Amino acid sequence: MRALLVVNPKATTTSERAQDVLVRALRSEFDLTVERTRRRGHAAALAREAAATGVDVLFTLGGDGTINETVNGLMAGAPAAETRPALAVVPGGSTNVFARALGLPKGWAEGASVILEALRAGRSRTISLGRADDRYFTFCAGLGLDASVVRRVEQARLRGRTSTPALYMRAVVGQFFTAMDRRHPTIRLERPGEQTASELSTVIIQNTAPWTFIGDRAINPNPGASFELGLDVLALRRLRVHSTTRTVTQLLSRNRESHGSQVVRLHDVSEFSLLTEHPQAFQLDGDYLGEREKVRFTSVPGALRVIC
Structure with a gap:
């Protein structure tokens, strides 16, 4: 059985030791090729080639950004889920986030x-994927x-x-109080045959639950989101301090759905569009895309077969 291991040597916990141990373990089971990413987009190119040349299993050692690139390469490299590498x-x-949403342990050795x-x-x-214009995502977009x-x-x-929960919390507070036009929201959500x-x-768009983790705590804006269903959406209207604080508190409560007059929720949606009068920050699977x-x-x- 042919396998490719795509390694992001710059990923947070991807040490030389982890790479060496993993390569030895995989080579005892597979006809293995190892490739280390050298630039943005390299994982996608490697995955596209793997799909086109009949590799059976594609392993990744890296974070969610590496996985996102790899998935996009796989989706471009073969026409159907059953013809793509697992x-x-x-x-x-x-x-x-993606690995843990699949039920895998957090650590590389246990995983x-x-x-x-x-x-x-x-x-x-076999799981579903989300797609934003022409790019796929595995667990979230925003x-x-x-x-x-x-x-x-x-x-x-x-x-x-260093990426830590504290860094994210400071970024949330800084963005909310100093860099957001909270009084004049301009995003609108349109669905075929539905009211805008x-x-x-x-x-926030989810393809599965959870949306993310803070340490070991899963954050679940849409607890019903699933790899077996369509997309789930949580949107906030005006970011008033009181209502936003209440929503954040609800988000931090385990499996409690956010609700309130400033909250818009959609479950198991097949398609929709977001439009805005002014350009807004956009992310897929935790990567900022402009x-x-x-x-x-x-x-x-039914887009992708995964081993878990």
């Missing part, structure tokens, strides 16, 4: 052990506040800061 994600980033056991047992599952927070965190990491939801300040004025979202059922 994806096996070994946790190697700081948060590892690799579960994956190898699943492969020996022939165990896999337009507005949450994407602006991702941008601030990425800027801080470029300055040498307008005057939205921020929109500013957008319009994004079309669709759910892609």
Whole structure:
């Protein structure tokens, strides 16, 4: 059985030791090729080639950004889920949302052990993906506040800061109080045959639950989101201090759905579009992708086979 291991050597917990141990374990089971990413977009190119050349299993060792690139390469490289390599994600980033949403342990060694056991047992599952215009995502997307927070965190990491829950919380507070036009929300959500939801300040889209983690705590704006269903949406209207504080408190409560006059929720949606009068920060799977004025979202059922 042919396998490719894509390693992001810059991922938070991807040490030389982790790479060496994982490579030895995989080579005892597979005809393995190892590739280390060298630039943005390299993982997508490697995955696209793997799909086109008949690789059976594609392993990743890296964070959610590496996984997102890999998934987009797989989706471009083969026409149907059954013809694409199965994806096996070994946790190697700081948060590892996608791997943990699949039920894998947080650590790379434990995660690799579960994956190898699943492969020996022939165990896999087929999941849906989300798509934003022409790019796929595995667990979340966002337009507005949450994407602006991702941008601030990425800027801080470029300055040498370590990604921690405290860094994210400071970014949330800083963005909310100093960099948001909270009084004049301009995002609107349009669905075919449905009434438009307008005057939205921020929109969170989930392809599964949880949305993210703070340490070991899962954050679940949409607890009903699932890899087996369409997309779930949580949108906030005006970001008033009182109502936003209440919503954040609800988000931090385990499996409690946010509600209130400033909250818009949608469950199991197949398609919708977000439009805004002014460009808004945009993120997919925790990666900041610039500013957008319009994004079309669709759910892609049965898109990808994963080992877990």
